[in-house]
Amino acid sequence: MTVRIALAVPSPHDERLAFEARRHGHDVVVTAVDADDLESALVPARPEVAIVWADERYLSYGVLAECDARGVRVVAAVSNDVERRYATGIGLYDLVDAEAGWDAIATLLPGADAPAPAPHARGTVIAVWGPAGSPGRTTLAIAIAAEIAAAGFTVALADVDTHSASVAPALGLMDEAPGFAAACRLAGADSLDRAELERIGQRHDAGDSSFWVLTGIGQPSRWPELSADRVLATIDECRRWVDYVVLDTASSLESDEEISSDMFAPRRNAATVTALREADHIVAVASADPVGLARFLRAHGDLADVAVTLEITVVANKVRASAIGLGPAAQVTQTLSRFGGIDDPVLVPWDQQAMDAAVLSARTLAEVAPKSAARLAIRRLVADRLLPVGATRRRAVAGSRLWRR
CATH class of the missing domain: 3.40.50.2300 (Response regulator)
Incomplete structure (x- = not known):
């Protein structure tokens, strides 16, 4: 050629x-x-x-x-x-x-001979979103990726946050060469495939709960590299790569049209909006305190306008009596139901000690505190809301071992 x-x-x-x-x-x-x-x-x-x-x-x-x-x-x-x-x-x-x-x-030229990858079913995309104010999007995205991997499925965690990407430092990974931006560049040149994703991706090794990571941009000024069409192509290729793709998104949902004079100019929030529109399931995170719940309820309507999927699970994170009063679980549930029409949210209790241990060691919650109440709540979220009904660990692990070979 x-x-x-x-x-x-x-x-x-x-x-x-x-x-x-x-x-x-x-x-x-x-x-x-x-x-x-x-x-x-x-x-x-x-x-x-x-x-x-x-x-x-x-x-x-x-x-x-x-x-x-x-x-x-x-x-x-x-x-x-x-x-x-x-x-x-x-x-x-x-x-x-x-x-x-x-x-x-x-070997790097178009048309170079390469072994054909084994066929892979279309993977499931899970987007983790939450309003401004650090409700715990990244922490939850990492924990979800780890729990799905522990169930035996292949997982890729991608940081598509164009404002404050933080997956890499949370897991102690190098982000000098952002993996997701590199994948978007290859997708723009129609050169992205499974082999390229495994070359630019990094592995978080945690035994049975290991997963791939595509790190985010370390410099916010690089956001134009994550255009909507590139992000779309990258997500589509990731679907063919692994069983589950977990996307850690930014908080802002504005489409930027009203603040730009050029309708073809890149949009800073295009990556987040595209990720939410492509997601099969959205995990919407609210911080369980008066300010966090108010922010979430104001932004929840914008999420409904952007999202295509009806599979939206609301997670109230950091549930604690010290911030919400006596009976915090009941109060959070009643607030979300009364002011947002949100029923049956998932409640994740606040475990400061376990969260700090995970950040300090750059590991997942399941690794440092497997019996933590927060970790157990996230594991139930994954098993009950995100994994298919009837999925068994034995069947999934067998497929994962075959994939690793």
């Missing part, structure tokens, strides 16, 4: 790579001297792949943005650890050693 290639590398690597590309039947349509030269040549040359040196002179956010807009796959050539960190820091995972032969580059 002939591929149209653009080069932006220093001499003498440009001549060597151009010779190797042509020798293997490809067309070198651009040989740029720097990032600006490459960026201006993308439209007339129409390359399919850009091989770029991992240095500020040749690789910039502008180059990445233009390549993403044109569907050009970017491969970064690295010669040392500094360049490798620079490339991964801006979200590139397609890296090749600068001195490597053409065979290493060929």
Whole structure:
């Protein structure tokens, strides 16, 4: 398969790579001297792949943005650890050693031969949402992912929060190269598949309750990388990757149209809105205190306008008498029913000691406090509301072991 290639590398690597590309039947349509030269040549040359040196002179956010807009796959050539960190820091995972032969580059080109993945049924998407004010969205999303994985299903936890992504620090994972943003970039270039997801994803290893993690953007200014169409394509591919996809979303649901003069401009909340519309089940989290319940009830109507699914489970988190008064469970239930028409919410008691232990050790609640009242409530939520009726651990674990092999 002939591929149209653009080069932006220093001499003498440009001549060597151009010779190797042509020798293997490809067309070198651009040989740029720097990032600006490459960026201006993308439209007339129409390359399919850009091989770029991992240095500020040749690789910039502008180059990445233009390549993403044109569907050009970017491969970064690295010669040392500094360049490798620079490339991964801006979200590139397609890296090749600068001195490597053409065979290493060929594996990253479109049409490269790869083993066909085993067929996978369409996975279930669970979006965890809550209003502003730290009701516990991330904590609950992590706990849900761990409980589903403990039941024997394959799980991917994706941080799609464009305001304050926090899954990575909560689990002690590196977020210099955000996995979900990288997946969105590959999806924009129509290059995302299961192999790529496993390459850019990180594993939270916790025995039987291990799961994949696609970390969120560490810098909020990078939110334009998570456009609606890319997020949609990434979620769709994640469905084919694992049994369950858990999405940790932001709180804001505004669509931004009224504050933008360009109807085609990217929307900061597009990732959250898309995640909620694509979800098969939404877990809506409220903090069980007067302020938290008021915030939730005001925002709940907006959630109903955005959501497509009717499977919405309301979770009252951090239920405690010290913040709501005597009989906190009854008071929270009555408040949600009277002012929001919400019946049968899930109540998660506040366990400060267990939550602090999980944050301190960067582990899940099930790992540090398996008998915690909060953990047991979340486990019942997963078993009763999120997993299919009649799902057995033995059947699920058998499938999971086969998948791991």
